[in-house]
Amino acid sequence: MSRSEETPLRLGMAIDVDLCTGCGACMVACAIENNVPTVRGPEERRKGLTLLRVYRIRQDSSASAGDEAFFPLPCQHCGKDTPCVRVCPQSAVDVDPTTGLVSQIPQRCMGCRYCMAACPYHVRYFNWWDPWWPEGTEDLLNPAVSTRTRGVVEKCNFCHGRLQTARARAASQGRREPLPSDFVPACVEACPAGAITHGDLADPKSRVAELARSPHSFRLLESLRSDPKIHYLSRREWVREAARSQPLSRNRRAGDDN
Amino acid sequence: LGNGFSFSRRDALKFIGGLAVGAIASPLPWKLLDDVSIWTQNEGWAPTLPRGPVTTIRTHCPLCPAGCGIKVSMVAGSPFAITGAAGHPSSGGKLCALGLCGHHLIRHPSRLTRALLRERGGTVERSLPAMLGAKTLGSWIRQAARSGSVIAVVDTRPERSLSHLYRSLLSGLPSSSYVALEGERIPVEYVLERTDGVAARAYADLARAANIVSFGAPLLEGWGSVGALSSLMTRRDRGGPYLTQVEPRPSATARGADKWLQPRPGTESLAAMAIGRAVLDGLGERAGGAVPGGDGAAPEPGGLRLAFADVDVAAAAAACGLSPDSISEAARRFLAAPSVAIPGIAPGCGQAPAGLEAAVMALNAVAGRIGAIGGIGLAKPLAPPPGLPGSDVRTLRRFDELADGSVGLLIIDDTGAQNLPTAAEIARKLDRDRTARVVLMSAFRDEVLVPWDLLLPVEGPYEAVEEILSSADSPGARYGLSVPLSSTAPTNPSRAGALAAAFSAADPGRAFGAASLPREVSGLIEGRVGAIFEAGEGVIVKPGESAPKAVREAGSAKELLTLLKDGAIWLDDAAVDAAEVRGSLPAACAAVLEKAAITVAPPTPHKTRGAPTRVSLEPFGIRALTACAALPPAMSKLTAESDLLPDSRVAFMNPETGRAVGVGDNDVAELVVDGKPTNVIAVWDAGVLPEVVHVSARADRRACTIMGKGAAR
Numbered sequence: 016m017s018r019s020e021e022t023p024l025r026l027g028m029a030i031d032v033d034l035c036t037g038c039g040a041c042m043v044a045c046a047i048e049n050n051v052p053t054v055r056g057p058e059e060r061r062k063g064l065t066l067l068r069v070y071r072i073r074q075d076s077s078a079s080a081g082d083e084a085f086f087p088l089p090c091q092h093c094g095k096d097t098p099c100v101r102v103c104p105q106s107a108v109d110v111d112p113t114t115g116l117v118s119q120i121p122q123r124c125m126g127c128r129y130c131m132a133a134c135p136y137h138v139r140y141f142n143w144w145d146p147w148w149p150e151g152t153e154d155l156l157n158p159a160v161s162t163r164t165r166g167v168v169e170k171c172n173f174c175h176g177r178l179q180t181a182r183a184r185a186a187s188q189g190r191r192e193p194l195p196s197d198f199v200p201a202c203v204e205a206c207p208a209g210a211i212t213h214g215d216l217a218d219p220k221s222r223v224a225e226l227a228r229s230p231h232s233f234r235l236l237e238s239l240r241s242d243p244k245i246h247y248l249s250r251r252e253w254v255r256e257a258a259r260s261q262p263l264s265r266n267r268r269a270g271d272d273n
Numbered sequence: 274l275g276n277g278f279s280f281s282r283r284d285a286l287k288f289i290g291g292l293a294v295g296a297i298a299s300p301l302p303w304k305l306l307d308d309v310s311i312w313t314q315n316e317g318w319a320p321t322l323p324r325g326p327v328t329t330i331r332t333h334c335p336l337c338p339a340g341c342g343i344k345v346s347m348v349a350g351s352p353f354a355i356t357g358a359a360g361h362p363s364s365g366g367k368l369c370a371l372g373l374c375g376h377h378l379i380r381h382p383s384r385l386t387r388a389l390l391r392e393r394g395g396t397v398e399r400s401l402p403a404m405l406g407a408k409t410l411g412s413w414i415r416q417a418a419r420s421g422s423v424i425a426v427v428d429t430r431p432e433r434s435l436s437h438l439y440r441s442l443l444s445g446l447p448s449s450s451y452v453a454l455e456g457e458r459i460p461v462e463y464v465l466e467r468t469d470g471v472a473a474r475a476y477a478d479l480a481r482a483a484n485i486v487s488f489g490a491p492l493l494e495g496w497g498s499v500g501a502l503s504s505l506m507t508r509r510d511r512g513g514p515y516l517t518q519v520e521p522r523p524s525a526t527a528r529g530a531d532k533w534l535q536p537r538p539g540t541e542s543l544a545a546m547a548i549g550r551a552v553l554d555g556l557g558e559r560a561g562g563a564v565p566g567g568d569g570a571a572p573e574p575g576g577l578r579l580a581f582a583d584v585d586v587a588a589a590a591a592a593c594g595l596s597p598d599s600i601s602e603a604a605r606r607f608l609a610a611p612s613v614a615i616p617g618i619a620p621g622c623g624q625a626p627a628g629l630e631a632a633v634m635a636l637n638a639v640a641g642r643i644g645a646i647g648g649i650g651l652a653k654p655l656a657p658p659p660g661l662p663g664s665d666v667r668t669l670r671r672f673d674e675l676a677d678g679s680v681g682l683l684i685i686d687d688t689g690a691q692n693l694p695t696a697a698e699i700a701r702k703l704d705r706d707r708t709a710r711v712v713l714m715s716a717f718r719d720e721v722l723v724p725w726d727l728l729l730p731v732e733g734p735y736e737a738v739e740e741i742l743s744s745a746d747s748p749g750a751r752y753g754l755s756v757p758l759s760s761t762a763p764t765n766p767s768r769a770g771a772l773a774a775a776f777s778a779a780d781p782g783r784a785f786g787a788a789s790l791p792r793e794v795s796g797l798i799e800g801r802v803g804a805i806f807e808a809g810e811g812v813i814v815k816p817g818e819s820a821p822k823a824v825r826e827a828g829s830a831k832e833l834l835t836l837l838k839d840g841a842i843w844l845d846d847a848a849v850d851a852a853e854v855r856g857s858l859p860a861a862c863a864a865v866l867e868k869a870a871i872t873v874a875p876p877t878p879h880k881t882r883g884a885p886t887r888v889s890l891e892p893f894g895i896r897a898l899t900a901c902a903a904l905p906p907a908m909s910k911l912t913a914e915s916d917l918l919p920d921s922r923v924a925f926m927n928p929e930t931g932r933a934v935g936v937g938d939n940d941v942a943e944l945v946v947d948g949k950p951t952n953v954i955a956v957w958d959a960g961v962l963p964e965v966v967h968v969s970a971r972a973d974r975r976a977c978t979i980m981g982k983g984a985a986r
Binding site for chain 1: 303306307319320321322323324325327348349351352353354355356357367368369370371373374376377380381382493494495499502503506507510525528529906907908909910911913914915917
């Protein structure tokens, strides 16, 4: 163990954009793990819930030429002046001091959506409808994660259910807190290209911290100085430039004009 | 109140007013509102989560030939999560998007429970019990056999025990064909003569290749196994292998490749031949028109040199729209390092054109990459299950090998849904003068691509024991099993049971010999496992356990079967020497290459502003979308809630389709789906099957019309 157990964790991710093939396995794994409901039809497609959404950016606006890159975009877990925490009137959003994760408590949320307006990354999603799964598939939900109701906001929480399971396991082994290696978010586990690395950014020897220090590493909208804990890597200059210049969610989404 | 304190009506009103203001200023009413909304929302609308002890089982994903190892978490007898089985030799603990939510297919809303019968030429459907549907099929088999027309079974997942049973069932019929359609295949039969299922099985040795030339194969989108993709990405991150993608379509693989050669649509096979000719020139007389073997000897003269003789690199490059330098560079790289060339087309496009397959295999052969490390490997194939009588049925490896207008009864097993022939292809093969019929055996309702007359409900994924066999990139033979996940018995008959019942009904006089064949494959699977144990070759790998162990260490065939049902996989890397199967270029290949060379011709002028033409709309862009006849609901995260599908404004079509409907390359066309018109930019792509249009806007297959509107840019 390279760090004291008493030192708070600073859980984060490093996502190598050059490795991401846009297969979408992370999105599906996230939905299955966190019991995220599916959209029922075309009328709901623009208001779907994806706690992790993969965006595509292109070097050239032409559809038939040029390089492209995929950006998996979970909650960035801002570490400083977290915008969503500051605006929540219900204290439903908080930063967990032991992990550094921005947590969302749906039971407290009253659905004002101030946090959605405040989030510069557009990674918060609102439950416009009651959660719905096709008949019969409700038996196939993850028993470790409760479903959320209509009228609340939700977002990526680094698979809180898995963290809690790791905490219980750590407690049974006489430890107060789990080690970063004790749990892996579903997206990290699912990525077939190994593009997502998860770990403790506070531990300088961790793989994620090493990647975060890479000269090819960058964070989205760094000029806001909100200290996001998701680091991206790309050797392509145009990718780094594109990520600096505009929010990804302003890009056109497939199907929006259908 | 007698000591001067008085409480007037005004005081009472003030008190009440103060209370009201105080209450509003307090959190009480807001908390009450909040709680009321939560109480009401939790009532009945939120699903009840399953409860019970959580258990895990290890098995294999049956959804595509990659057969990834999986770990399934179960609660209360139902699966709730699938993750990759760490340490699995093929998948290495990785899974694709579809595999991660494959367990939802057992409760899919479009599951079939009854057979559906359509009157001839009509759209009215009649529902009937599954076994009655099998008897109807039996009567059709009898009719077709009496009329002498061809009865063909299309198997989209060949080499299973079930596949061998199909062949045995057909062998008793006078004119029958068995069509083995593999979506991702290494068609080595074009250049080696003695490989037909007995001598060797070919695979792409991607793991040891330093240079890969892919002719349309979506390597970075999931060609082959997910483990191969994972390994490829990891190796590329460290500087190798070099990937050249030869593809007209701006696919994710093309964009992500080290080098993207973008030939004119329809000239991919010519590009392969041009690279082959440049390779031949580079080799000089050493290659001498033979298939160079592993020993470097110059064996039989013939075919390849002749095949490449008429190809002029500069002229071919011009016809392809490529620079001669790019062809020479690709050839130089091909000779400089362990290289492999693989043919393929976009996901869900069926099989690659025969000319492309032949040209790419000829390129491998002329460069000496057949049987070489990092090239096209030749492995010992898995033997058929013992106990089945030999079959003399005519076996085809391409759907277009069926003669046009010859088929009286077409039976399609849709297990490998990504390989299904399209409606247009099927219509071309049917003998409409007689009472030609199409029967689709499926667990799900899927009607557009296959215009069925009878939809026979059969067991779906994770409902029966299924075999996991070698895939196009698995080095050597392998054998694993996928076991049912649901504790409830399937309501539909098995594929073997349904077809055996149909053949029995067709053969009351036992003339076909179908009655003596098994009605289920479980016995055949046991026999196959027994044969593996008796042969004693290869090793057993159980994911999560340290080292592979010899087959004999299982103790008995029964124990081996138990191990396989518990997620283990048998691997045999016994290679076949290329020299053993070396042969001259088969005449059929020469003919195909000749035909491929003809496609060099510049695009013929197409008519403009044609009439609306009916075509099939096919989803594409994500391989997982085409691997199964139905998509689990969670896949909507990709298809409807993300930016992952390719640009919905682009429609890909075969040049032949474009010419027929009056839509040129890069023209604007009007696509009408469900009566709703959309303007799209047409991009010609020979990888798309004729009369099919690939648009990423929708996730489901459906019919549509398309009409040219003129030049776009």
